Structure formats: C-alpha cells, structure tokens
Amino acid sequence: MRAAGARGVNPKVAIRLIYVAAMFLVAMDATIVNVSLPAICEELGVSPAQAGTVNIGYLMAVALTLPLAGWLGERFGGKRVLLSAIAVFTAASVCCGLAGSLEGLILFRIIQGAAGGLIAPVGMALLFRAFPPEERANLSRSLVLPIAVAPAVGPVLGGFFVETLSWRWCFYINLPIGAAAFALGLAGLAAAGRPQRSGRLDWIGLLLSAPGFAMVIYALSQGSMRGWASPEIVATGLLGAVLLAAMTARSLRMPAPLLQLGLLSQRLYRTAGLIALCSSAGLLGMLYVFPLMYQNLFGASALHTGLTTFPEALGLMAASQCMPWSVRKLGVRRVIAVALLCAMAVFGALSLVQADTNAWLVRLLLLCGGFTLGHSVGAVQLLAFARIEPPRMGQATMLFQVQNRFGSALGVAVIGSVLAAGTAGAAADAALAAGPGAWGYRAALLAAAAFLALAWVLALTLRERDTAGVAVRRPQASAAAPAEAAKAPPAS
Template sequence: MSTTPVTSSAATEKAPDAAGGLDRKVLLVAGVVVLGAIMSILDVTVVSVAQNTFQNEFGTDAAGAAWTMTGYTLALAAVIPLSSWAVARFGARNVYLTSLVLFTIGSALCAMASSIGMLVAFRVIQGLGGGLLMPVGMMILTKAAGPERVGSVMAVLGIPMLLGPIAGPILGGLLIETASWHWVFLINVPVGIIAFIYSWIILRDKEETSRPSIDIIGLLLLSPGLAAFLYGISTSAEEGTFIAAKVLIPAAIGLVLILAFIAHALRSKSPLLDLRLFGNKTLSISVVSMTLFMIAFFGASLLYPQYFIGIRGESTLAAGLLLAPQGLGAMLTMPIAGRLTDKMGPGKFVLGGLVLIVAGVGTFTFLGADSSYWLLCGALFVQGLGMGMTMMPIMSAALATLKSEQVPDGSTLVNVVQQTASSIGTAIISVLLASNLAAHAESKLAIASNAAPEEYDKLVAAGQAPAEVPTQWLDWGASAFAGAFVVSAVLIAVTFVPAFFLPRKRVAGAESAPVMMH
C-alpha cells in the first residue's frame, strides 16, 4: 500500500466510489479494532454489574467496591493523552499490540485478586491498556479507510460503543449467576489472545515512525489534571452532591491543571495534544455536539437498568434483556447512516436521529411503577434507531476534514472529550437521581407503618425490591427516575443547536490530503 497525493479534481472523482463501501482489507482491519473496542467497552459495564458481588466477596462497602470502577477510569484518563505521541514514536501497530497485552494481563490478574486493594491495583493495569485501545484503534481504522469513508468505518466502530452498555449487564449477570465473579475478568483472556494473534497477522503495513520529544510539561499538566477532575466528578455519585469537599477539591485542582495545559498547548510548538485543531470549524462544532450528546446518553444509560432492577424488581439479566431493543434499533440504522454520511454529510442524519432520541427518552419522563414494558421497549427501540443515526456521524464529522497527519491528535482529542463527557453525564444524573429520591424522605416516613423507612433506600442500592413495599413508595421512586430523564431529554434537545451547523453535504478530507491507493 502506498500513499499518493492527488489533485482536488482527482480526489473528487475517486471519493464517491470510495465512499460506496469498504473493501476486504479495510474490513479486516476493522475486525481488529472492533475486537479491542469490545473488550475495553464491555469491561466497564460488566464490572458495574458486579459491584454488590465485590462487596460481599471482599467484605468492603459500596465506596470500596466503586474503586474498581474509579481506578479503571483514572487510568484511562491518564493514558489517553499519550496515544498520539506514542503512535508517532513507536507506530500504531506496536502501541496497539502492547495495549492488548496490558489489558489481557490485567484481566488475568484481576481474576486472581484476593483483596479489594489488589483488585483495584490490577484494574489500573487493565485501564492503562484499555485507555489506548480506542484512540489508537480509531487512528488505524481512519488511516486504512481514508477520509472519504470515515462515516462507514465509524459505523463499524460504533457497534461496540453502542452495544457495550446493553450487552454488558446481560453478560455480567449471566456470568455471575451461572459461574463466578472471576469470569467477569477471565472471559477477556481468550478474547485478548485471539485479538493479539489476529492483530499481529492483519496489521502488517510498514509505518513511518519518528522520535518526537515528549511534551513533559503538557504531560504533567493534562494527565493528572484529567485524572483529578474525573475523580472529583465520579466521587459526586458516592457523595450524592457536587458541593462536598471530596468532590470540589480534586475537581478544582484538575480543572486548574487542564486550563494550565490549554494555555501551554496554545503556546507550544509541539504540544502533547494539538488544540489548534479547534481552528477547524467542523471539528469544533462536532466536538460541542458530541460533548452534549455524550453527557445525555451516558446519563440516561445509567438510569434504565436501575429503574428495571430497583423499581420493577427485575434481575440484572432480565434488565439487560429489556434493554436489547435499543441495541437492535441502533444496529438497523448505524450501517446505513455511516455509508450515507460519507455521501451526504452528517447534518441531516444527526438532526433526524436527535428527533428520534428525544421521542424515546421523552417517553421515560412519564414513568410510573407499572408502566407498560411494551411501551418502554418500543421507546428504547426508537431511541436506538436515533442512536445509530447520531453518535458515529458526529464522530466521523470530527475526523473527516483532518489531514492524515492530524488524525492521531484528532482521535486523541475525540477520546478525551468522550471520556470526560461520559463521566460528567454519569455524575450529573447520579446526583440528580439521589436528590430526587431524598426529596421524598419525609413523605416516606409518614407512611412507614408497613416497612422500615430504610427499605425504600435499599430498593435501588441493593438492586432488588423488598418483599413488602407500599405501592406509593414505588410510584415516588418512578417519579424520581422520570425527573432525571427530563434532564437527559433536555440535554439531548439542546444538542440540536450545535448539530444544526453540522455539514449537510459530503464531508471530504482536506482536498489536497492524500488518498489511500491499494
């Protein structure tokens, strides 16, 4: 494979054909990236299901068990900013293979942990590998396909991103109920070995590497800044408020470090992350749209299983199955939207998708303790249709206008924003839900004759309904969820504003950019 610059007219002539589909070589590379993404994304949601199990197995409380999630997230935040530099220094293939090894070894170690402290430490090792899988995989796939087919490859990459939150609870519940918590991690080992061998065979193209000097100042500002900020934000879910010292102090320190990095990066000739990419209007609009969308999407994703488990008394496995219509809807529209985005631009699809998502989430703003499952599953299906038309077209718009040498920084930037926005969304909705439930505390005490006042609080926390819970308590609980869904729906509606300015015609890379010739 060679990279040959073409003129503007040549690029224009080739683009429609290239955008028509993905050839065999690109699909093989896509398989490599999707395998890595599946491991990384599924692991987050699978482990979230095992939180109560960790408490029982290791004799810890909810805060201690939550560190199995927090430690992984902080490792991701620390390592993602390094991905662009690491690819330039060592090559995308070598970095990707190393990431697979780290993630697989970390998974095996997690399964052998004998204390909560060991498990958290091994989760950090997992996170160091998992944090590089998505941004580096995105670089590999974008380079293989070329700017004309970014929409199509993003649709392929979007499958694990959208299905992870749905398949994770199903897989986690199944493994814990039929085997043991160890298999939550052990399942990654054979998949990791297969992914490594497959990647070793497929990723054979020679890469040009350089010896760029690492931006030490930028690294010392951005990595700990992101980690501290996300730690503070994540802690808010545990504290039930944003104004606790445990939340504000690390979040403020992280924000100061991030702002200092921004000032440094705009002055530096070779920053760790090139923020001058925001001079690209399409990229800037896409990042703003993606930030709002991710906050709303990940916030709402947190609520669905909690409602089915806490209010309706379903098992973890049943809750995961009830979420399946969302994934089915996304699978229907995502491939179509990906291919047509390459030809028609992302704007029309994103706006149409947002309409469907608002309609789907809007249904959950009227939740009751006995809402029809047919109605709710239908709403999830409609929402899934919208997801397939929204998330990946936004991401493809962010990358499609970049030159080939800008893709590593662009991919890193997209992943930093995605990780930060998802953590913010989860925190906002968690705190809002806790606040809504607490608002009913006095009313609960007034009718506590049939059950202890604490029973209702255990309803959501323990993931199962008590034997005797007054129907009115469940109605209030459903109302608390409905109020949180209102915020998610509003955030999605606000996304219409930046999304309105996304391109509504084909977005090709810079016209003078090289086109991959096979």
C-alpha cells in the same frame, strides 16, 4: 513465506476486526464488573464502598494515559502501541481474575485502565488512516458493535457468570477475545501504523494534563455519591480544573504540545466534537438512570432489566446499517439534526414510563432511541474527521476520545445529581402515583434529554458549506472495485 502470509490478510479487514474486538473488551469491561461487585465484596470480605475503588482506579488510569495516546502512536507506531495495549489489557484481565485480595484487584484494574486508555484513540487513528473519507460511513456497520452491544451485553453476561460460575470469569472472558485480536494484529498489520516523525515528549504538558483529567473525572464520577460540597470532591475538582487550565494555556503557546488544542480552531471538528460530547452525556446518563428506575422503582430483577434495555443496542446496530444510506439521501447535517430531535422525543417518552407500562412498549421505545441516536453518533464521527489530514489523525482521534470520556463523566455526574436531589425531595411525598422518588427518576431522564437538546442546537449551527464534500461511497461501487481492478491494466 512471510511476505505471502502478510499479503494473505487484508489490512483493512484486519484493522477493522482488531479495533472492534479491542473496543468490545474495553466497553464491556466497565458494565460487566459493575454487576459482579456484590460477589466481590462477599468473597474478599470488603464493604461496597471499598469495592467501588475497583472501578474508580480503572477510570482514573484511563484518564491518565489518554493524553499520551497520540504521541505514543506517532513515536512508536500505531501497530506496536495498539498490540502492546491489547496484550497488557488481556494479561491484566487474567491477573484480576486470579487476584486474592482487594489491593491486588485494584492494582491490576489500574493496569487494565492504563492500557484501555490507549486502545480507542490509537485504534481509531489506524482505522481512519486505512480508510479514505468516502469509505468511513460504511465503517459504522462494524464500529457500532463495541459501542452498542458491549455495554448492553456486559450486565447480562456478568450476571450469568456470577450466578453460574464465579465473578472471576467476568475477567477471564477477556482472554480469548484479546488473544484473537493480538494474533490477528501480528498477521494483518505488518505494514500498518509505522512510526512517524514526532517531537520530544511534552513532559510538562503530561504532568499537567494526566492528573488534571484524572482529578476532574474522579470529582464528576463521585460527586453525586459523596456530596458536591464534600472537601474531597471540592479540592479534587478545583485542583484538576487548575491543572487543565494551566495545560490549556501552555498548549496554545507551544508549537508541538502534548495535546494539540489548535485542532479545535477547525470549526467542523470543534462543532462535531461538542455534539459528540453532549450526545455521549445524554446517552450514558440515560443508560445509567433508566435501569435504576426499572429496578428500584418498579421492582424488576437485574436480568429482566438487562433484557429490557438490550433493544437499545439493537437499535444502534440497525442504525449502523442504515446510516450510510440515510446520509446519501438526506446529507450528514440533516441526519444529525433529525436524529437528535427524534432521540429527544424518545427520552421524553421514557420519563413517562410507569410500573404498569407494557414491557414491550418500553423495549420499543429503547429500540427507537438506539436507532435515532445511532444515526447521530455515526454521522458525527464521519463529520469530525472529514477535514483532518492523515498526519494529524492520531492527535485528532485522541482529543475526540478525551471529549467523549469527559462527556460520559459529565452526563453521569449531572444526571446522578438530579436523581439524588429529586428522589430526596420526593421521598416525603406519598401522593405520587408512581411511588416515592418517581419524580427524581423522571427529572433525571429529562436531564438526559436536555443534553440531546443542547447537541441538537449545536447541530443547527452547522452550515451547508461546512458539510459540502462529505461524501459516502456506495457499497456496490466499492464491492465492484476489485473486479474492475482485475480487468484494468497495471498503473504506471
């Protein structure tokens, strides 16, 4: 009975659904909580600055556990680690909703972040081990859901809960999704993600990398708000950089370090990772500054702003459906270069939006931005892991996620600083047609486009021989495979 039940769930379908559900939780959690911070302040009787530590603790906890993900997946098995992380994340979400004080809320947010830092790299490693390289492009049809939809749904759903129920439902919503993902994992991943041979844990590398990443991300995320010259930011950033430098030097000398930086010696993986880092910086930076401009400069409501920016997620979803076809027709190298060039043009056009610009034109621009950048994001992921051997997939996905996390923090830090400098400088200039501070928002959007320009330059360094053999299996071929297999005699 047990064996039959395990065979009843296709492991490939199971890991795809579990990864999408788990990443949806993690991606939505950041944006849905941002909307609820004012309500949290009011109910718990704390200041906005104090409530901000709810997100700071979460981000730092993610950075602390990310370096451990690869080793844990190999030592205890991807299935066990992924399901444990989902269970802890879901339980901590419920505890956040039940919290009666700010201290309790921060504690459970830290636990949430610690579990969330394991979900993406461990889940992606399981996913890419389950699907051979020629099938991975078609994965983008489902993987884009947490990347595109969850951050866009978060503000809309958070606003609905705050206005109709309570901010606590921003956390309770994770319970049904997490429980479903956990149950599916128990049923469908019986033989997936078994423990592999792993060396002893590099404790010194962990003690250097975990606080190093946490300090650098803290400095990047808080620098534009607290001031880059403030002693707190300077000391935290410098100490984090020193720790990471020491970790890098140690990792390059050790045969089995916690972070296998030797993976970066593979030119294709290194270039794809840098393109992903710059793309993440540009996308997250734009999603950070454009809603602020739409609300603060043009006076739109939070709900109207969320509905206006939502087409960007629809564009990403549409790109996920078209990307495999585009790669087959143009090749992965051309898809990345053309998509980034078009996305740059869209970001530049967004910087020209005025208060009287037709809202549907703005939505069309965001739709095009998501569609073009979605092609690049999907193709870069396809490229990054094309030459990675299955035994090293856990380390490769973890390092890739670290780069993406760093790129997001870097993008928000740089673009937030441009915005702060521009709005401060333009506030005294009443002659600006769009109003005081307009120049700062436009400069920040152009800075987001500059990150995409850097990614585009990196994409041009890809050579034809780098991407040779990165193939995409046609959907009809894979769909017909079961029927052909049924007719074929058993393999000897």
